[in-house]
Amino acid sequence: MAGEVEGELGRELTRLGLYPCAFHTTLVRDIASTPDMNTAVERVTDAATMDAFLDAYIAGWAVPDGPGFKRNVSAAWLDRPGWSLFFAYVDGKPAAEGILYVRDGVGYLADASCDPNYRGRGLHAALLARRIAEARDAGAAFVCSGAAYLSTSHRNMERAGMRVLFNSATWTDAGHR
Numbered sequence: 001m002a003g004e005v006e007g008e009l010g011r012e013l014t015r016l017g018l019y020p021c022a023f024h025t026t027l028v029r030d031i032a033s034t035p036d037m038n039t040a041v042e043r044v045t046d047a048a049t050m051d052a053f054l055d056a057y058i059a060g061w062a063v064p065d066g067p068g069f070k071r072n073v074s075a076a077w078l079d080r081p082g083w084s085l086f087f088a089y090v091d092g093k094p095a096a097e098g099i100l101y102v103r104d105g106v107g108y109l110a111d112a113s114c115d116p117n118y119r120g121r122g123l124h125a126a127l128l129a130r131r132i133a134e135a136r137d138a139g140a141a142f143v144c145s146g147a148a149y150l151s152t153s154h155r156n157m158e159r160a161g162m163r164v165l166f167n168s169a170t171w172t173d174a175g176h177r
Contacts, residue, residue, distance in 0.1 A: 013171060020169040023149035027162035031107070031136040031143055035160045039126035041098075043134075044085035050078050053087040056094035060113025083110075086130055090118045098127035100134055107135025109145035112153065124153065128160040 013019075044053045054074060058066040077085065084100045095118035099111040109131050114123050135143050147153035149167055158164075 017174045018171045019174055021172040022170040024146055024168050024170070025149045025154050026144060026146045026165045026168070027154070027157045028142055028144040028165045029132070029160070029162040031132050031140060033161075034133040034136060035125070035129040039088055039122055041086050041088050041126050041130040044078065044087065047074070047078070049087070050074055050085070052089075052094040053085050053097050056087045056097040056115060057113060059095075059115035059117075060097060084131070084134055086127055086134075088123045088126055090121060090123070093118075095121075096123035096127060098124075098131050100131040102135050102138040102140050105139060105141045107132070107138070107140035107143035109135075109143055109157075119152075124156045125160060128156060132160065 042049060042052075044050050051070070051074070054066075054070050057063070058069060063069045077083070082101050082103050084102075085097070086100070087094050087097045089095060094115075096114040097112065098109070101108040101110050109128065112124055112127050132143055143162070144165065145157060145162065147157060
């Protein structure tokens with residue numbers, strides 16, 4: 001289990017038929033320095049780069065209706081105040097994406113995914129490095145994000161200098177699967 005559950009509370013939740021089914025980690029780091037970036041990452045600046053970003057997003061998250069998704073978000077996600085969208089190519093194909101939100105001195109690494117065909121090539125690490133650098137350049141003092149406990153994303157964030165702030169558990173009714 002991620003972290004310690006206070007004994008009495010844990011026993012009571014168990015008595016009620018609940019159990020922890022998933023854990024989510026929140027990570028944070030200051031950004032006085034930024035991690036190295038070994039892969040080129042591009043920022044979304046127009047409709048053409050938005051299309052490439054969405055191709056990477058759809059592949060990374062396995063969005064079932066790619067064309068419908070693109071129609072719903074392409075205009076809405078472009079040029080939103082505080083939001084920056086990034087993507088990386090592999091062999092000329094959009095392969096990974098990442099989203100950054102900056103406000104009031106805080107950078108939030110909101111989202112990232114990688115096309116399964118291109119995982120293991122350092123794309124997530126490059127997107128982390130670029131977004132951390134962009135957050136610093138936008139005046140953020142620190143960045144934060146979240147990931148499934150001990151997932152590849154969690155481990156990549158730790159390698160990028162982020163540290164666990166806290167873990168949270170999702171509790172589920174044992175009678176409902």
